Amino acid sequence: MAWKFDKPLYSLADDSQNDAATHVWEGESLGGISEDNNRLPRPVIMLLGLTIVTAFLITFPLWGARPNAEIYAEYVQMMDSPAVQAISGDEAKMEYLVSNVKDTSLKSFQERHPLTMDDLRMIKDQVIELQGQGADLGEYSVIGAKVVLANFEGNLITDPVTGKTRPQAKQPWWDKGYTIDVFYVLYFCIAVLIVIKRLPHYSWKPDHSIAH
Amino acid sequence: MLKYLFKRNEDIPPGTAAVFFGFSSIMWFVIGTGLGSFNAAKLAFPDFVTGTELFSFGHMRQVHVLAVIFGWISMAFAMAMMYITPALGNTKLWSEKLGVWNCFLWNIGLSLGLTLLWFGISSGREYSDFPWFIDLYIAAFIALPMAFNVWMTIITRRTQGIYTTNWFFGAGVFMVTIVFIVGNSPEWFNLTGLSEAYMTWWFAHNVLGLWITPIAAAIAYYTVPKVTGNPLYSHRIGHLHFWSVVVFYSTPAAHHLMSAPLPEWLKSFASVEGVLILVPAIAFVSNLLLTMTGKWHMFVENVEIKFTITGVMMAIPLNMQGGFQQTRAINWYVHGTGWIVAHAHLALLGFSTFLEGAAVYYGLQTLLRRKLYSLALANFHFWFLLIGFSIYWISMTIAGLIQGAGKIYEVPYIDVVIAEHPYMIARWIGGTMVFTGNVVWLYNMYMTAKAGTEIPEGRLPHELAYER
Structure with missing residues (x-):
């Protein structure tokens, strides 16, 4: 489980791990199914960013909360x-x-x-x-x-x-639920980034003719 | 089925458990949608079958719901797992015998549980209506044996890698077991009040979010690359999908109780997470639709792809609704109305049914080595299902908006009932079309098993669809 941190946004795995991963990727047939190594398309990344921002903005005002006295x-x-x-x-x-x-x-x-x-x-x-x-x-x-x-x-x-x-029993500007959400989403993004950056870089395209 | 129960594992042909699960699931789908059509008729025509307590709506509703969830959807999932999990690991199912017993006990337990519900013996909690001893039975004889078989098949696979579908299968059976046992804790420990309400909706939310949604998606991850022959567009988007389901779908239970006296911060937390279910949805839809590149003609020509891609595309309105209807801004209007009933049917009868329908079509043809008896009947099934569902969904959504307006503006209840009446009739027509389509499907698959053309070695069923 070696890690490489010189170019973290490019890859977190060293060359030997990438070689092993690409070998398995191309060398075995998973019930006749193969997988490509494409990156997340940029419009989809933007859509995901928009979703996360919207999730916070649309739930922040307390429309629908009960009336107070x-x-x-x-x-x-x-x-x-x-x-x-x-x-x-x-x-x-x-x-x-x-x-x-x-x-x-x-x-x-x-x-x-x-x-x-x-x-x-x-x-x-x-x-x-x-x-x-x-x-x-x-x-x-x-x-x-x-x-x-x-x-x-x-x-x-x-x-x-x-x-x-x-x-105080009033909606604070920092609401505890949103505060937890901020960290929760942040941890999620970091964790998924790590998982994805441990894979071979998306510029590598598997050859599907090897295993089939 | 009975003749295989006491045979040695080695003597049971591979795929036997999956075939039994497949036919059981279709039978339960016919029963479940038949009950749905009956219940809808009672709402459309109040004088239809009155005077017998057993046939009253209060006795029948939950039988329909649980027949569809535990009979159709979950058994179709079990069918898919019993043949896809080993196929992806280039191996056999760990134990066909366990699979056959699992299917046998599943049918027995579900029949018993639904009969009890029909007679009014119920926990009284929506979606977890079964009494505690049936819950125990389900955990011990349905969920755990299925999970064990799936895990052991993955462990004993003959590949180094594990394909995306099997991540979802392996995790899904784990998550549903936890959800089932913890979600029914109000019955084990006699929890009441808010704890009971919260656990009830934690169960109801997660049985959708951590079982039905991910397993249906996992099936699509298999069907589309397998049938089109295209590689899955992106392994890394699969990671994003899988982990976002686990992280974001497991947390928003409180958004089902936005008007309950739960702490407001918990509702805020759940509401943000509720919108974030769009993250796995976007990942899933984009990955599958991009996998279709160059093969879109199959969306018209091929039955399995037609079903699967329709289901994938239904994930868009499903998650747009699900993500936003739970926010305080919208929930105060649609909560407790037919809108939610429409949404639940979009999830179960739309999105997931179309995906697992494809798995059952494809699986039964592959395992029986028989070509589909009638492509025309399969297309009839598809269109009756799609049009019937669409009528149902649209009519119930409109009825829900009427109910919401009635609720907010304090319109007398009977006036709302009158205003809704045409939509209740439309609901019954839609539901009955779905039921009719399913009866045709059962006939088609029975005839496929009995009289379908044999598929030669080395060929796949969809390759022969248009050959005589």
């Missing part, structure tokens, strides 16, 4: 106001809430995760209780009628409610 905080705050109480019909009330929120930074999330007055009534008390405890509503997911701490594991923070240290 912060999105509905202003609805909860307004829902018992005289202006809303004066409106008859739940649909009209909800329309009023949606069109009268002041904090426009959450507008796109509110549009993506609409809810009814009945939904809002079910989470109202839980949102108010969390606000009373000083909790960060952005850390809480709304799942049906329940408001629960989200499953994100971000930077370590001191919990405003319990005072204990815990990972």
Whole structure:
């Protein structure tokens, strides 16, 4: 298992290993099947690169993640106001809430995760209780009628409610899953590169007439 | 089959196990797609066969799914392994007797397991529906004997090198055994809740990713160079394909549970890996299509190549769907809808069925030394399979998008059912075409064995396809 590192992108095997490999390659018939030694075509390499980049980019934004309680905080705050109480019909009330929120930074999330007055009534008390405890509503997911701490594991923070240290339940910019993926893909690329560079260089073309 | 069970290994003709596996697989394909057609009829026509609990959809669905996976697909794989593994090592199958017993016990166990499922004795977990004692049986009498025979054949080969197909075979039987034993751990250890959900989908994902996908691909690596006579385009792309299957396909189980309360980082990890299943797909498709260089006329003329290349090309939409439908952006819309049913059929009835269909066609002709009884019937089978599958896939994809819209916009369920109805009828028509094609295939292969023209020594079946 000798290794050669002078031209690692050309070959990692020495001449005697390459000779042995080419001898076996050309000299034996695998059930009447032979193999060529072509390189990966450049457009395919580009496609693979594009796939890896796309894999990270398309999964990074959390489209499809659950709504957090912060999105509905202003609805909860307004829902018992005289202006809303004066409106008859739940649909009209909800329309009023949606069109009268002041904090426009959450507008796109509110549009993506609409809810009814009945939904809002079910989470109202839980949102108010969390606000009373000083909790960060952005850390809480709304799942049906329940408001629960989200499953994100971000930077370590001191919990405003319990005072204990815990990972922040918000999507961090460095997400642990993506971080593992970066190394995982890197290790894979290095391992496959080593495997392929231990083969005879792709400029060598096997003669299939020898074994057949 | 029974007469070979107690014969000495030396007295059993080479290829016997493969022939039994081949015919068993076609029989199970007929049964499995017959059940599929029956189930589809129940969805298309709600008044069809009512009043008997045993024939209700809830009893019948999983019998169809597991008949197709363990009967058709896996037995066709076993058939391919029993004749391709030794052929590539210039040797005989390590033990024909073990192979025959394996086939016999497989048919017995599967019949028993499916009967139990039919009577409602089930683990209740999708894809791993068999109760625990059937799981034990499958591990002990189906998976391990097959694995042992394949490994020993590779070990006792008479070549120094190991061809790409045999890497996949050797690794595939190892991976499916691990997947089967670990994936059924909720039953061995009574796991519940998220652990049960995660292990259920780890099993379901990997039985596709580490068994059906790689073994089907391995068959194509054999069929295309063997039948066209071209060398495989690139040994090194084979390496990329093999290792990317092992690395990227084994990890994304959590992407089946994007809405479950799993840690979000695990979903992120799985989602990236889920897109990266395109890496082995690109390697596989490019390697096989480039191997066809100069022989594309065979795509029209030759039955095995027609089946194989159709299957290879189905890997493109299959992996584009599979890679992207699991991302959070798309999953929230299509999860739990007919889209997923369509995708599963693209994998099992499209991609893998066409590849292993070619292996069974080619293997039975080669082993029986008989020319295909009727090329016309084989072409009839191909087109009924392809058109029937396409109708099924397209109709279920549309039905899935309707269901997704209904889910997101909270459309009353009954309105969604009404909107889907035409597509359920189309699904039944497509599925019934597939079933009809398979009945014709069974007849054609039976007649091939019984009355096919003998192939002279030194000739290959596909060379004689157009000779009288």
